[in-house]
Amino acid sequence: MKKFVVKLLIFIALIIGFDFILGSIFSRFYFKVKSGTIFTANYAIRDCKEDILLLGASEISHHFISNTIKDSIGLSCYNLGMDGLNIYFQYAVFQEIVKRHAPKILILSTNTLSDAEKQSVATIESLLPYCERYNAIKKMVIDADSTEKFKLLSNSYPYNSLIIKIFQGLIIKEPKTNGYEPLWGSGINLRLNTNPQRLNTTPKSINYFSDLVILAKKSGCKVYIVQAPRYQINNSAEDQLLFTSLSDKHKVPFLNYLPDTKFTNHPEYFKDGAHLNNQGAEILTNMLIADLKKDNKLNQNSGNDALVQ
């Protein structure tokens, strides 16, 4: 019996040892990734220095062409949109960004307010590899799920289900689109859903969103809230109220592209009900550029720094 206990303890020690080694190996490869969402997240947290940053989920990543924005406005731009991730990611990452660099313009998507459970779980998962090195991120993760405090004791646990993604990210090179991910083709099975869809917000997500805006403004960023178009789906009345009230509360412009007729009757610009294809993205990007220029020209008159030549 005693022999058994000894063997068990040795085995546990082996697990701890291998866990540490594997975790370190994975960590090393993780931060060397050259493309994909892991690269975007790494870039955002570690390296990004662009003047215009866009934060949100797929309604950002597939919709705003960074290079076009840069060429037109003359400021560097990076699209930090990450599919399927919500406020926990955006706020945690922004806290780390702002420690070393404050962008001049920050574009925030309304979808960032979503706290749908599955989405939030996936978001927390995506933050795990950063907990070791970045404190603000670790705090956010533990706040979202307190059991993570114990799970993070394991070095290799953060890399669960990432092996293939890391491998893909190491061998594929990133196209130089500065975060923009084009979608091609147009969806044939567009679901015609005229019922307004409610965003799954919670008091927590709304608070974090506000905290993000406050932090951004404090750091000197010009913040814009953006609502991306969807095919023939409208905001529910509650959501619309929420967005406009947040915009008023923090005195940041709310750019609502949802009801714009440029999109409501044009299925050819949509890849699916919630996402534009590259064609649609070009149009939307130009609309954003126009709004940014217009807004900053007004500011020029009141004596703020001219952002536009």
Add this chain to the structure above:
Amino acid sequence: MVFTSFNFLIFFPLLAILYWVTPAKYRWLTLLIASYFFYINIKPIFVLLLAGVTISTYLFTRLIDGTNEESKKKQYMVINIVLILLPLFFFKYFNAINEGIFAFLDAINIRWPLPEIKLLLPVGISFYTFLAIGYTVDVYNEEIEAEKNIGILALFISFFPLILSGPIERAKNMLPQFNAPKNIDYISLSQGLKLMLWGYFMKLVVADRIGMYVDAVYGYIPQHNGTSLLFASFLYPFQVYADLGGYSLIAIGTAKILGVNVMQNFKRPFFATSMSEFWRRWHISLISWLTDYIYTPLSFAFRQYKIWGIVIALMITFFISGIWHGAALTFVVWGLIQGIFLSIEALTNKRRMNFENKFNLRNRGWYILISCSFTFILFAASQIFGRAANFKDAILIYQKITTNHGSLYLDMTTMGYFFVGLIILFFKDFRDEYFPDKILFFENHNILIRYGSYLFIVFSILLIGVLDSSQFIYFQF
């Protein structure tokens, strides 16, 4: 508290230590308290129901043993069975029966709208009801004496490793073990841990990963083509096997660590060469319960009809198996399909045997392979009814599979991971089936190979297992 939850990983080691520290005479009490604690953490209010079923069963089985009159014994047995079936019927079948009655009333144009009652199914009710019924019948049949210690009976009915999803055990096997606990021995501990480890592997690495793909296809049937639906339907039996089979291993391993031996629930079912054999390898505890308490009495009652008596008994038994899984048309159809398969095999048995013996087919590798494949296809086809959300969907899936082809829906990451898991699982079962003493890993004499295998599986779970807590398919039973 599900087996894969974080809380269980804390609860169980503490309980195991507490258990072995308790003097043998009181260990059953430790387990009883632990089982009720376990159950309360899932849904406190339903503990009352669990206790109620226990008290009723205790009283009536004591009454059965207390009288010598055959008719009185029968009465007590029947009353208890009816009493404990009532809550099961109410919770499980209330809505279905309600809707059935409404549909009927609608058809004859009478409708009295009643408030819709949202009923949550008491966890484990399908399992512990069967435990209690089986025990009552066993006492009546004099297979076992009525347990005098209500605490031991309460433990049998609520035993936490088994209460959520089985295996469905028998009083004859469990009561003596609870009454006379063994001394701690490291072999049982070691075996129990290995069973748990492999169970977690099956559940987290194979079942839940396949589940992600199957859910993605079955959840959006109109958007997927027949090819993807076919592939998902092909994968689904593996998911269920890894899920329920893995879960059963965790349950068995957990019990073993506590010094209790629980029956095997799965025996490499995909190596069965006929549906009859399949049902001796799949969900063994359930089938064996149904055989002993439903099929045997029925086939005995109908034995004058010879082979047709068997067919009737089979159809009724599998009809019950179907509705036990769920109160829906799809489950009924699923059950009846199994009954039909087995009936056909029973009817053609002699002819098949003659054919096989004539050409010595049973010893040919290719014949075994064809038989296994055919059996698998039959089961997978029937499982479309098990997985589809409703009858209409199931028919739609069949339609699409036969007519609507296209390119397969691919999700490289998910498929990559479950492919690895399936290969490992397949290899282990293949070895266990055909050469159980060779190419050992967990049982290898060499300590490096043993420990290496354990570590490999532990890190497979940690790195490619699906770790955000998901529920077992059989959980809402």
Add this chain to the structure above:
Amino acid sequence: MERETILEKLTAIFRNVFNNETLILNNYLTANDVENWDSLSHMLLITEIESNFSIKFKLKDLNKMRNVGDMIDIISSKL
């Protein structure tokens, strides 16, 4: 009837039901030992025995039949 005779008659019945002319019975034989003896064929076996020996079993008797030896005991008690 003597146990030997019962065993003889049973052997003939078993060989017929399970289609195996070489089957040999002993007291400890169980369903695990005979190919094709399962719950599906068990009832066929039972009815053959009942008609052959002109007896009627009770359900309780079935539960007590763990092996061929038990079977012979129960048959003999009904003759």
